[in-house]
Amino acid sequence: MIFRVKQFMERLAVRVTRPCINDMFWFRKIWRLKLVLICFALLTLFLFSKSGGDLNTSKNFFLSRSLIDDGTVKTTVNNTSRSLFLSTKPRTMVIILTYMRSGSSLTGDLIQQSPDVFYVYEPLYTLAKLRKTETHLTYFNKPDKENTAKRYDLNARELMESMLTCNSYDIDIHTLRQYHYGGSKTTKKYLECLKISQGVMGTASCLPLFQNACANSKVSVMKTIRMSVKSLKPLMTKFPTLKVVHLIRDPRGTLRSQQTVGEFKIKDAINATVKFCSRVIDDLKASTELYKVFPGRIKTVRYEDIAEAPIKATDEIYKFIGLNMTSSIRDYIWNITSAGHPDNCVICTTRNSSIATAYKWRQKLKFDVVTMIDNVCSTVYNKLGYLPLKNVNDMKNMKISVKKPMKFTP
Template structure:
C-alpha cells in the first residue's frame, strides 16, 4: 500500500514538471513572435514613430525620429557704422560734432589721415600682428581700414592709425593712451594689441560708429555696402566755390597748380554725385545727401533729419547740447551769413577757374554761374530753382554689376 502511494506521488511530480516546462516554452514562443512582428512592422511603417510591444504591460518608448530643429541665425553684433563722406573744408568737423553729441556714438576723426600721408611717401604699412604691407593702392588699404574700423576690429588697423595726431579726436583714445602708459606702440606690439582691445570694447558697446572721411571717393565704398548690410553713408556737400576758396586760403594748392587742382576736385565731386545716385538705387535708404548751407541755416531741423536717417534717438538732452553747440549760429540775425562769408571776400582767381572747370558739376549740383557783383550780394541765390537731370554713361557698368 505504501509502495502504491509512492508511485502516485512520483507521477504527480513528473506531471507538474512537464506542465511547467510546457508553460515556459509557450511564453518564450509568444515573446519571439511578438518581437518579430514588431520588427517586421518597421519595414512597412518606417515613417511612423517606433513602439515595441511586449507581452507584459510596459511604458512606450519615446519616438526616436524627431523633426530637425532650425537654429536661428544670430543678429550681427556691434554698432551701426555711419560714414560721413565729404571733402576738405566742407563743414565735416561741424557735422561730425553734431553726430557725436549722441552718447551712444563711437566717433572716429579722419582715420585715414596719416595712412594717406605715409603711403604718398611710399613707406611700408605696419600692423599690430607684426606684418607689413608695401602699398600699391591707397584705396585698397583705405577700404580695408574702414572695414576693420566699422566692425570694431581695432587690432587689425595699421599702426599709423594709432600714431596719428588726429587720434586724440577718437572716442576712448584717452583710455588707450593710459593703457599704453607712454610706451610707443611700435616698440611693444603685444601691449598695443592689448590696449587696442580697449577701443574694440568701447566700439562694440556703442550703438553707432561715426567715421568722418574726406580722403577717398564714394566708388570704393560699394564693397562695404555689400559686406556690411548695416552700414550707412552721409554724403555732405558744400558749394564748390566756397570749398575751393577755403582750401586755397588753407594752402591746399598754389596759384601755379590752381587750374589742375580745381579741375580734379570738381571732377571728383561730380563723380561722387553720379555714383551716389547709382548706390541709392542699389541700396535704398542707406545713403543720405545733405548740404552744409542747409545745416547752418537750420541746424536743429537738419540734425533731426541726420539722426532719423542714422537711426539715432533725438532726445531732449541731445537737443539741448546741439543748441549750445550752434549758439553762435542762432544768434545771427541772418544765419546764411555764416555759410556765405566766402562771398564777401571773393578770391576772383578761384571763382573764375571754377566757373571754367566745373560747369558739369554746376549742372549736376544746380548751381548758377554768377557775376562777382551778384556773388557779393548774399541775397542772390546760388542755386537754380529746379535741377535738370541728365544721364552719365560712364557709370553704366556699375549700374549693371
C-alpha cells in the same frame, strides 16, 4: 763696459714697459668701444620711444617683426581685441564721405553727440600719408602689407572695415597711434593713454580703451576725405547695415578754404578747381549707381543746408542713421552754430554763426576767381543746385541766394 751696461738696461726697460703700454692702449680702446655701444643702445631706445609717441614720423625699423612678435603683445591684443570683436552684435555703420574743407568737422561733431555713436575722425590719414613713401603697414602679429598707390583702395577698405566692426586687432600700428583721435569724444581717452604709453607695448596696453568704446556703442561712424564713393561698393555689399552720408559743399567755399590753409597756391587755382570738381562729379555718378543697388542707404547732404538750418538738417541725418535726437543735442547744436561763441580756429566746430562761416567766401574771393569756378564746375552746380553769380554786387549781397532748394535721391 759702462756704456754696454747702460745700453742693456735701456733695452730691458723697453721690453718691460712695452707690454704695459700695449695693455693700456687696448684697455682704452675697449672702453671706447663700450661707450660707443652704450650710446648706440641709448639712442636706439630713445628713437624707439619716439616712434611710439609720434607714429607719423616713425621708421619701419622700430616696428619690425622682431620687436612686435612679443608674446605679451600677442596675449594682450588677442584678449582685448579678438574676444570683444567676436562678442560684438550686428551694428549700424556709417561713413561720412566728403572733401577737405567741406564742413565735415562740424557734421561729424553733430553726429557724435549721440551717446550711441562711436566716432573716428579721419581714420585714413596715416594710411594716405604713408602711401606717398610706400611705407609698409605693420601689424601686431600678422605679416606686413605693401602700401602703394595701386593697393591704396584695398588697404583703405580693409582698414575702414576693421574700424567699423571694432576689430582693432587688424588695424596697422601706425594708424593706431595717429594723433587724429583727439578729434573724437569717444577716442580722446585712448589718445591720452597713447601720449604716456610709448612704443608697441604702450599701444597694446591702451588698446582696450579704443576697443571697449567701439564695442559698447550701437553705431560706428567714420569720417573721411580720403576715399571715393565708387570704392565703397564692396563694403556696402558685405555689410547690409552700412550707410553713407555724402557731404558736399559749394565748390567756391571749399576751394577758397583749401587755398587759405595752403592746399594749393592761387596761381594753381584753375588746376585745383578742375581736379576737385571732376572728383565730385565722379562721386555723384557713383552715388547714383550705388543708390540703385542699395536704395535708402546713401544720403547726399549739402553743407550749406546744415549751416542754414543745423537742427533740422541734423534731425534728418539722425533719422537716416537711426539715431534719436534729444533736447540736449538740440541745445548743443544751437550753442555751437548760433550762440555767439568765438570763431578763431580753422578746424574748430564752434562757430559764432554757421551761416557766416559757410559763406565767408562771398566776401573774400575775387570775382574773377568765382567766375572761373562757376564755369569749370557748372556740371556740379546743375546736379546740386548751386547758382552762378552775375557780378560782384550779387556776390557780396547776402540776401541773394547762391543755391536753390533741392531734395536729393540720393
